[in-house]
Amino acid sequence: MTSPVNAENSLPAGLYIVATPIGNLGDLSARAADILSRADVIAAEDTRVTAGLLRHIGVKRPMTPYHDHNAEHARPALIARMGHEVVALVSDAGTPLISDPGFKLVREARAAGHLVVTVPGPCAAVAALTLAGLPTDRFLFLGFLPPKEKARADAIAEVAAIRATLVLYESGPRLGACLAALAKGLGDREAAVTREITKRFEEAVTGTLSALADRYADAGPKGEIVVVVAPPDPPAPASLNDADAALTEALERLPASKAAGEVAKRLGLDRRDLYARALAMKGE
The missing domain is CATH 3.40.1010.10 (Tetrapyrrole methylase, N-terminal domain)
Incomplete structure (x- = not known):
């Protein structure tokens, strides 16, 4: 048309x-x-x-x-x-x-x-992401979190496990409470509070969520504020005990080959090593 x-x-x-x-x-x-x-x-x-x-x-x-x-x-x-x-x-x-x-x-x-x-x-969200010095390859924009404590905690819990940098908007008077809630719900991740982007008093204050929450506990800064939070740390590699426990459970319902494949996918381990270990556990 x-x-x-x-x-x-x-x-x-x-x-x-x-x-x-x-x-x-x-x-x-x-x-x-x-x-x-x-x-x-x-x-x-x-x-x-x-x-x-x-x-x-x-x-x-x-x-x-x-x-x-x-x-x-x-x-x-x-x-x-x-x-x-x-x-x-x-x-x-x-x-x-x-x-x-x-x-x-x-x-x-x-x-x-x-x-x-x-x-x-x-776009303030993208501009803040470039200032924060945190990973930019994958990020999630959250807009404004709910102002009420329970709703805000629930919203944070929904994104806690997502492996992405989080970007959200906040107002000065609510900033301290927001940062404290983020620290409680996400753990003490690295973060940045950016404000007044492109203006005369542009700044990006970095630190852990708990340190930033303490900094802004009494009074939030003026201006437009964007908070950027680092993604969660990668999970610790599975131990030999983890592999054995998972294989023991899987072998109760699957043959060795399929049990090894399932555990390899779940724990991120080498399938061939797990298959050999499964055979040994079965005495084959």
């Missing part, structure tokens, strides 16, 4: 997901500035914040609020406009849909057959 082109600005009509700076306005890409300057309407989390960004690039464009509290009401009109107009979606800072409303807008725009374009750029 070919999208209609807005005659005034030559952009195809549809939805444009535009990433905006997380602090330093100089991080706005030339492409993002061009899209915003030519959008027929900008769906903004807070129009006052987006107005400041538009002043920075020297343009004025129509805006409409689009946030958690009005999304259900505002979405149908935006979907209708995408059929013949350029609709830009922005959040207050960073990439839309990352801990911001918007995925339903994208889903319904696609269902209606409209063009959906992403204009990538800053």
